[in-house]
Amino acid sequence: MPYTPPPELAALSLTEIAALVAERKVPPIGEWTPAETVESGIAIHADGSWYHEGGRITRPAMVRAFSSLLVRDAEGRHWLCTPHQRHAITVADAAFIAVDVVATGGALAFRLNTDDTVIAGPDHPLRAAGSAEAPALYLAVRHGCEARINRSTWLQLAELAEPDWTVTSQGQRFSLVPQ
CATH class of the missing domain: 3.10.540.10 (duf1285 like domain)
Structure with missing residues (x-):
């Protein structure tokens, strides 16, 4: 098929x-x-x-x-x-790579390199790691596995971010830089 x-x-x-x-x-x-x-x-x-x-x-x-x-x-x-x-x-880093994001209806929906779709929120939080100069952002996918947000997708998120470098999805606020 x-x-x-x-x-x-x-x-x-x-x-x-x-x-x-x-x-x-x-x-x-x-x-x-x-x-x-x-x-x-x-x-x-x-x-x-x-x-x-x-x-x-x-x-x-x-x-x-x-x-x-x-x-x-x-x-x-x-x-x-x-x-x-x-x-x-x-x-080496994360099991998946987030390759695209769209903001719609108060949520952030991500496409993964496996063509999976994940909506960030309480069940799929974003996690900022790395440093302020070299941030690494991850999305919880399933069964403890995460997706690394690739550079172009991180830049898409940066365009959606509030002045404090946070984004909101399904009522949850997530930082794009490590605290």
Whole structure:
């Protein structure tokens, strides 16, 4: 079955974006308790590209499928989970990259490098790290995993920011620079 990319965020209302989010079916990872732990040979580089045993994974559908199985534990380790095994994944920075943002209906909706859509708010907060000179902004995605906000998306947010370098989404206020 061919993959149809989602429509551009800027052309959608908040209701349409929320419907896209609701349509995305991800496996019930939180219900699984895999008994076996193995090394996967998979790495996600800081630019969001995926590699297996040193070779780049070039099939976007495979990256989308694997990304739906990601979880980050309390120690910060990333895992690709199945009902029977959890596979260790090396992640250089964040499991996802936020590549676009749109402000609509009092919310900030982000498109990820996996074509996932995430609406920032109480369940998906933004977190500022780094320094004031070199800020790094992250968006909570799911199962403890985060998306690094790329430079062009950060610049889009900066245009939306209040004078105190904050943005608001779903009634939550987030700083774009570390405090």
